[in-house]
Amino acid sequence: MSHENVKERELFFGPAHPGSGNFCVKLMVDGEKVLSARADPGYLHRGFEKLMEYRDTMQNAVLSDRICVFEPLAWNLVHAEAVDGLMGVDVPERASYIRVIMAELSRIQSHLIWYGGMSMGIGFDTGFKMAFGYRDYILDIFELITGGRVYPAGYICPGGVRKDMPDTAREKILDVLKRIDEIKMLEKFENPTLLPRLKNVGVLELKDTIRLGATGFVMRASGMRTDVRKDDSYEVYDQLDFDIPIQNDGDAYSRFLVGIREIEESIKIIRQALDELPKGRLKPIKPKLSTKIPEGEIYIRNEVARGEAAMHMVSDGTGSPYRCKIRGPSFLHMIPVLEYLLKGVQIADVPAIYWSLNPCPADMDR
Amino acid sequence: MSKEKALVEKIERKFGVKGKAERKRIWINIRKENMIDLCRYLKELGFEHLSAISVTDFIKRGKYELVYVVWSYHDNIAIIVKSEIEREKPVISSVTEIWKESAQIHERELHELFGVEFEGNADLSELFLENWKESPPFRKDFNWREYVGKKYYYKQDEKEKIYLEAGI
């Protein structure tokens, strides 16, 4: 077999590549151009949905941190809402406001990991150090309130929150928010480092978004006005005042800008929630192993940092769920959307497109 | 609630099924033969976003229940369509011609984890697992604790057994 006839080669943009996360994309290339891409997930598959059937409610609240390793508090909230809905429990209003504050802090922290990873993939070292530097301030707040830097051990649990916020938390949160405002500086790096690598790269038009399953910030960057916190409101979001940032170009730079605006909106929400926090003290929730969930089923949709997160829980009257289906936003973003966007691009653009979709391999594989 | 009630009545009249309306959610049970017609009708009504497809394994009744969740950006309502198939030979027609790529990837995952055959889906190759030869892992008759005990914990080292037995 002579080598002149072989035009296509297969390349692995794989799990141990310096520019990617834990996820492999197999590319067929011809010279420098990508002809087609095929996603190869499953390096982090634990079988989450069936693990939850072997454990009871309070154990599941702790396990639900680890559905997506980058934003544990947001998935805690999805699980807690599902069980609250099935049991018909009304959460006290102060607990609801604390849940919103923790979920928004988790959203800011997750976007900062996104920018750090994107800078590492593009080769922009200053952005990586800045993003992870600011993120550490938020992890200090988590340690003060929940006890753990990364995994809060089921802080948002069915019935409210595990224990109340300490009195010093309010000062600390306001102080950290003032520092994070400086992250707007990242947008000013318009000159040679970010702009040519991200502009007009990985363009997703509005007519293709719904068919490919895109949700959340990917649709907002292509021009569609949608947010689960406004359309299908949960907790106290309908009493808070915030905007939905929209961009119209649909390229990687638009997704980056939507992320920065979302950080600003989250800061606005946290300030309002801290002002409107009802007075009083919450009783701590003790884990009781004898709670039974009544029969029924429920479908909960939430807006996490990466898009639309959903959980379908079926209960048969015992303490564990009978079936718990988890819909992760990255499952749709990284398989159909990525395979569509990588057709016909240059190899050097592949990391920029991959990171601009905010991948979380853990909630894709579950 | 009036929008949800009006929609439920329209669907009940056209297909002869019973539906339940809650705030922003509508639940409908339908037979397997009429499911594709209902899905096509829902797509025309504006339910363009397929949120999830799931399977619940009712081992006592001997049936798999398929759950399709669709969302409309225009009405801000989710419709959940449920339909039952046999558990021993689970076959149903695919909805990829209606909801295209997002349906295709959900069906591929369910084929690997539950063993459901979707007729009309072009690509049902393996997704998460490599060289998996046993039964589909999420079925209720595949006991994970026994499988893990045999494979890892009951090995030559007797000390390992306590990890498994303490948990059961």
Place this chain on the structure above:
Amino acid sequence: MKEELKLKRLVKSIWVFNWFNSCGVTELLPMVGSRWDMERFGMILVDSPRHADCLIIGGYQTEKSMVRVKRIYEQMPEPRVVVALGSCTMSGGMYWDSYNTIKKLEDYMPVDLYIPGCPPRPEAVFQGVYEIMKENGGVKDE
């Protein structure tokens, strides 16, 4: 003369291979950042297993990813060190009854150091590296 020059133990700076997967990545990436700066101890991230001295396994592994980790371990030149983070590498951890994760890392490759935690803090990882360097004679006793 030539035998004395051959490097037998890791004495000074330890270069880490960039296999950051599963839960450990949330605490290992800040270690590269400026607050828990790992470069002051002489550790840097490298992208090729041929340049690396140390492989940090940051959490649970599945059957599929263990095949790739073994290939990476075989490509690393001697002397090399394997550090296992978290409780999932010791006895299965939180996913002890999952059908797809491995339960003990020692069944697949020799491990030099275990660091407990879920995930362990950056200070704990630095103490672990300090123990390795002390054992190899790279740290002067006070």
